[in-house]
Amino acid sequence: MSVKPVAVLIHVHSLAEAREWYKKAFPMATEIHLEKQDFVSLDIDGFTIELVHADQKVSSGKAGSVLYWAVAHLDKAISHFVALGSTVYRGPMAIENGLGMCQVTDPFGNLIGLRGPYENGDSAP
Template sequence: MKPAALLVHVPDVQIGLDWYKKAFPKGQCVFLEEFSLNVLDIDGFTLEIIQSDAKVGAGKFGTVLYWSVPILEEAIDRFAALGARLYRGPMAIEFGLGMCQLEDPFGNLIGLRGKYKDSK
């Protein structure tokens, strides 16, 4: 098995989709007409931006998906420029890498893992 999709719950789907398209510019927006749903395809992995509701709200209440990035500090700066806020870290982890969590404008967490700028 391999991960196929991540559902990101937001209070306004269009605003959420617009933000995530900026945050993941390599993602291709795909409209699934049968479900009236826009998804972002990122190299075969799908981000589904979904309306939060009474059963599943937006926010940081559990699972965090970590994205591999080339240089951690540059990725943090890019997400911060889009309105994300550093939530936890950065901290050193195995193999000379660092990791952190950022909070998107909707309260969800995005994990990043990558090399530090000055590491070889």
């Protein structure tokens, strides 16, 4: 059996606000228009960010799983998200092989993980 990630659902309170914010956060994404669908879909090289309404079954917020995005420069990626209104939630911290990781927020309370080369990464175990 072969598996690979193809999409992440991100639960938000406003699809219109989320669409605009995520298009700025991931400017390389292409919006996919689906008629009569109650979600917004953004494609990044075959991987889809699907923005859906939060509801009683699944709310938005910090609740467990965090998807990490590979970035070319961790500090620059953090600055990009902070400029869009994100706050740094956890990190940045050095991990291994000159890499670092960090979690930032979106305006809907969700977390976005970032992982990439980190200037302070040389001190990682």
